Amino acid sequence: MIKFQNISKSYGHSIVLDDISFEIKQGEFVVLIGPSGCGKTTTLKTINRLIEPNKGKIFINGKDITKVNPVELRRTIGYVIQQIGLFPNMTVEQNIAVVPKLLKYPKPKWQEIVHNLLELVDMPYEEFAHKYPSELSGGQQQRIGVLRALAASPPIVLMDEPFGALDPITRDSLQEEVKHLQKKLKKTIVFVTHDMEEALRMADTIVFMNRGKIIQMASPEELLQNPADPIIKSFMGRHMENENNAPKLLAEDFMRTKVLKVPKTSHTLECIELMSRRDVNSLIVLNDDDTYAGTVTIEAIKAHGKAGREISELLSEDAVTIHRKEDARQAFDKLLASSSNYVIVLNDNRTVAGLITRTSMAKALGEALWGEMKS
Amino acid sequence: MINLWPLILEHMLIVVVATVISIALGVVLGVIAYWVRHVDTVIMWCAEAIQTIPSLALLAMLMIFFGLGNTTIIAGLVLYALLPIVRNTYTGLAGISHHIKDAARGMGMSKLQRLIKIELPLSFPLIFSGIKIAVVNSLSIAVMGVLIGAGGLGYPIYRGVQTRNLERILNGAIPVVLMALIFDYTMSKIEQRLIKRAR
Ligand SMILES: Nc1ncnc2c1ncn2[C@@H]1O[C@H](COP(=O)(O)OP(=O)(O)OP(=O)(O)O)[C@@H](O)[C@H]1O
Numbered sequence: 064m065i066k067f068q069n070i071s072k073s074y075g076h077s078i079v080l081d082d083i084s085f086e087i088k089q090g091e092f093v094v095l096i097g098p099s100g101c102g103k104t105t106t107l108k109t110i111n112r113l114i115e116p117n118k119g120k121i122f123i124n125g126k127d128i129t130k131v132n133p134v135e136l137r138r139t140i141g142y143v144i145q146q147i148g149l150f151p152n153m154t155v156e157q158n159i160a161v162v163p164k165l166l167k168y169p170k171p172k173w174q175e176i177v178h179n180l181l182e183l184v185d186m187p188y189e190e191f192a193h194k195y196p197s198e199l200s201g202g203q204q205q206r207i208g209v210l211r212a213l214a215a216s217p218p219i220v221l222m223d224e225p226f227g228a229l230d231p232i233t234r235d236s237l238q239e240e241v242k243h244l245q246k247k248l249k250k251t252i253v254f255v256t257h258d259m260e261e262a263l264r265m266a267d268t269i270v271f272m273n274r275g276k277i278i279q280m281a282s283p284e285e286l287l288q289n290p291a292d293p294i295i296k297s298f299m300g301r302h303m304e305n306e307n308n309a310p311k312l313l314a315e316d317f318m319r320t321k322v323l324k325v326p327k328t329s330h331t332l333e334c335i336e337l338m339s340r341r342d343v344n345s346l347i348v349l350n351d352d353d354t355y356a357g358t359v360t361i362e363a364i365k366a367h368g369k370a371g372r373e374i375s376e377l378l379s380e381d382a383v384t385i386h387r388k389e390d391a392r393q394a395f396d397k398l399l400a401s402s403s404n405y406v407i408v409l410n411d412n413r414t415v416a417g418l419i420t421r422t423s424m425a426k427a428l429g430e431a432l433w434g435e436m437k438s
Numbered sequence: 439m440i441n442l443w444p445l446i447l448e449h450m451l452i453v454v455v456a457t458v459i460s461i462a463l464g465v466v467l468g469v470i471a472y473w474v475r476h477v478d479t480v481i482m483w484c485a486e487a488i489q490t491i492p493s494l495a496l497l498a499m500l501m502i503f504f505g506l507g508n509t510t511i512i513a514g515l516v517l518y519a520l521l522p523i524v525r526n527t528y529t530g531l532a533g534i535s536h537h538i539k540d541a542a543r544g545m546g547m548s549k550l551q552r553l554i555k556i557e558l559p560l561s562f563p564l565i566f567s568g569i570k571i572a573v574v575n576s577l578s579i580a581v582m583g584v585l586i587g588a589g590g591l592g593y594p595i596y597r598g599v600q601t602r603n604l605e606r607i608l609n610g611a612i613p614v615v616l617m618a619l620i621f622d623y624t625m626s627k628i629e630q631r632l633i634k635r636a637r
């Protein structure tokens with residue numbers, strides 16, 4: 064789909080890209096990684112012609128991109144930049160609609176796109192569409208940055224360290240979201256990072272670069288097992304060391320913060336509808352003051368619920384809970400001991416902070432394993 | 439006491455017309471300086487050079503082209519107002535974070551689209567500051583208009599000086615000062631709001 068053929072780029076005497084050739088397949092999630100200044104951003108920007116190489120050719124679907132008008136080309140390639148880069152003078156809606164408007168989509172069409180995309184990341188249109196970027200949190204801004212890149216359904220999306228500046232929890236959930244979106248929408252994604260963990264988690268294929276050259280291009284498993292160069296090992300090593308020196312891990316470090324919550328007074332039908340829409344089989348139920356009340360499962364509703372009744376009658380208080388500052392280990396033990404798929408993480412005031420699921424636990428265990436492999 | 443209102447209105451009109459022209463011209467020149475490499479130094483140098491010409495000399499030179507009357511003072515005010523507007527337009531455009539410019543380019547906006555949709559709106563608070571400086575300066579410089587046969591509040595001041603009549607001088611001077619203060623105050627308020635909104 065994207066083919067680099069002997070691409071070189073230099074500024075004066077300094078060679079930034081040194082005869083790079085590689086190919087990215089349709090639907091592939093490719094991660095470019097390497098030390099700072101190795102040429103990742105430059106490589107990415109040659110794809111949408113923000114940078115023109117001195118030598119070599121790039122083909123997209125067999126077509127030499129220098130034969131395409133750069134402005135037209137860029138409208139067909141999604142682009143997420145490192146420093147968010149939302150337009151501060153435009154609302155969330157206007158930001159997301161930038162490319163559809165450039166492509167002269169009629170208003171109802173781009174409005175529908177904005178609605179759908181915001182829904183995709185659980186940011187209700189009514190609440191967020193008319194806010195300005197400065198009124199959003201870093202994580203929310205970055206989500207909008209990603210949505211803006213997807214708005215005109217480009218087959219290719221370029222992402223330059225999109226999550227670099229985010230806290231670990233937000234980064235985690237955004238990584239999950241992007242990976243999910245990519246699979247669902249079948250995009251070809253070229254993603255730049257200097258975080259090995261992120262690369263291993265997201266990539267189908269990792270391209271490791273150093274000093275303007277590709278050192279290794281391989282799947283994450285292959286890269287872990289047979290790193291082609293000592294620098295790759297050291298890159299992982301540095302990452303592992305950090306992991307080992309990290310302070311004690313807490314329950315909150317592993318939770319997902321995106322959880323479905325409903326008030327006690329909800330009715331059975333709306334809960335069923337919500338569960339089927341989100342493809343889950345239980346919901347967290349809150350008291351009037353937002354504190355945790357219990358859970359309700361689809362089985363319970365089906366077995367005992369009558370249409371139009373409040374779910375407070377069907378509440379189960381069996382789910383395992385844990386305080387967010389407790390040791391992560393506790394959470395894992397509880398999760399393994401219980402029959403349920405999750406542990407509910409609570410704040411000081413008994414409001415719900417998040418969930419630890421078997422998936423988030425498996426991820427954490429995987430990391431522990433890589434740490435051991437190294438030592 | 440003579441009726442000052444017609445003079446005040448004429449004074450304002452001269453300043454408003456001059457400001458409108460200098461905004462149009464200044465923003466265009468600022469954009470050219472931003473767009474065209476190396477031209478920026480030339481444009482800035484010219485705008486600054488004009489400021490160093492004494493106003494009387496400048497007006498005298500303009501009189502050769504425009505003759506006596508309001509046109510000449512308007513031309514002079516436009517030339518003086520150019521510097522703050524050109525400079526602030528240029529600084530505003532050049533100062534936008536290159537991440538935002540990169541994003542706009544990467545989204546597939548043409549040069550003109552980037553200017554109109556992103557760069558000018560983001561520079562607007564700074565451009566507005568330039569306009570404020572221009573307006574406040576013009577209000578006082580416009581008094582010189584009387585020397586080249588233009589109307590406005592220069593007339594009572596000039597007559598007052600000639601007849602050594604303090605009251606007459608103040609009749610002209612106080613409205614000028616008041617107008618300058620009022621414009622400065624309200625435009626500063628707007629400026630602050632703009633800056634706060636842009637954050
Ligand atoms: N416009 C430019 N002029 C001169 N040198 C440049 C220019 N742009 C980039 N470089 C140099 O090219 C090299 C590669 O830059 P690039 O931005 O591609 O690195 P990177 O791998 O993305 O690094 P990082 O992880 O720090 O973002 C760097 O050494 C940089 O200093």
Ligand SMILES: [Mg+2]
Nearest residue numbers: 103104105223
């Ligand atoms: Mg970079």
